[in-house]
Amino acid sequence: MESTRTAAQSFALVRKGYDRDQVNAALSRLEAEVELLRADRDAAVRRADRAADDLARERERTTSLEARVAELGTAPVTADQMSDRLSTMLGLAHSEANSVRDAAHADADQILTQAEDDAWRLRESAEAELKDIRDRNAAIRSEHAAVLDTARSRAAEIIATAERSARALDEEAARRRMGVDEDHRIASDARRQEALREDELRRAASIEAAERIRLRASEEAEQLRADAQATATQMISEATAHTERLRALRRDALSDLAAIRARLEIVPSDVDEEPLPASPIGREDQSLSSSDE
Incomplete structure (x- = not known):
């Protein structure tokens, strides 16, 4: 795949310019490569959507656990009134809340890592x-x-050949003039003039044909260059738009993670907890700025 993308096209020359079948085949390969890029882009978007759905489910689960813990914590219960069963339930609720929080942190880190990897991969592919x-x-x-x-070399060769033929005819006519009588000389001169006229016509036709070949080749090459430039511009625009969408998805994921962290920090806990990890928003924004540069 990569060797096909990076290999420069080499078109055979025919009488009227590039071979049309080879040009059509090259354009078909370019269209197939564009379709592959679109498929990669769609797959990355689907992965980002699935990650967002997973994050939403974890957020709902965390909210439910927070509500349960808040409900248990609002009732005024004294030490004499608290039964062993209630103490056990409260401890289990705290443990489950801690477990869910750790899982949410891990899932959020995985989602951010996957989104960043997808963005970099698409950026590298576009480049x-x-x-x-x-x-x-x-x-x-x-x-x-x-x-x-x-074309120039061929035209010069045709002109040189015509000039050599003209000189050969001149020399042949001169040799014949020396060995024939006046009548033969007149007839020879007439034939020579006719041959010169025919040779001049042939040379003019050859020059005109060479110029037509050169102009046609120039026009077809310019058209190929314009088509390739248009394809490049379209691919760059699509890659840039997709990169912007991935950045928006990543910003949404970071915003959701910040909201989860803010909610989890207010959950009461009687067990030792590890401090929440530092917000990756600044680090991600700095990485995004560096990638744009």
Whole structure:
């Protein structure tokens, strides 16, 4: 796959420019690669949606546990009135709240890591595609220059051949003039003039054909370059839009995590708790700014 993306296209030259079948095949490959990028983008969006759903479920579960703990903590119960069973239930509720909080932290970290990995992977893929398209544009420009050079060389060769033929005819006519009488000389001159006229016509036709070949090759190469540039612009726009959507998803996930942390910090606990991890919002924003640069 990568070798196909990074390999520069090489089109065979035919009489009227690039081979049409090879050009169509190259465009088909480019369209297939664009479809693969779109499939990767859709898969990343689906993964982000699933992660958001998981986070919402964990948030609901945490809210439910907070309500249970708050309900147990609001009733005025003295030490004499508290039964062993109630003490056990309260301890289990605290333990479950701690477990849910730890699980929510772990899930949130996993969601953030996955979202960041997806964003970087898509960014790298877009950069690789952009480099590939630039390389292909350079290859097409190089082949365009090669076509023009070939056309110029062919035109020069045709002109040189015509001039050599004209000189050969002149020399042949001169040799014949020296060995024939006046009538033959006149007839020879007439034939030579006719041959020169025909040769001049052939040379003019050859020059015109070479110029047509050069112009046609230039037009087709310019069209290929314009098509490749348009494809590159579209792919870059799609990759940029998708990256922005992933950034929005990541900001939403960070906002949900901050809300969960704020709620969990007010949950009463009689057991030792580890301090909540520092907010990754600043770190993520700084990473996002660095990636944009």
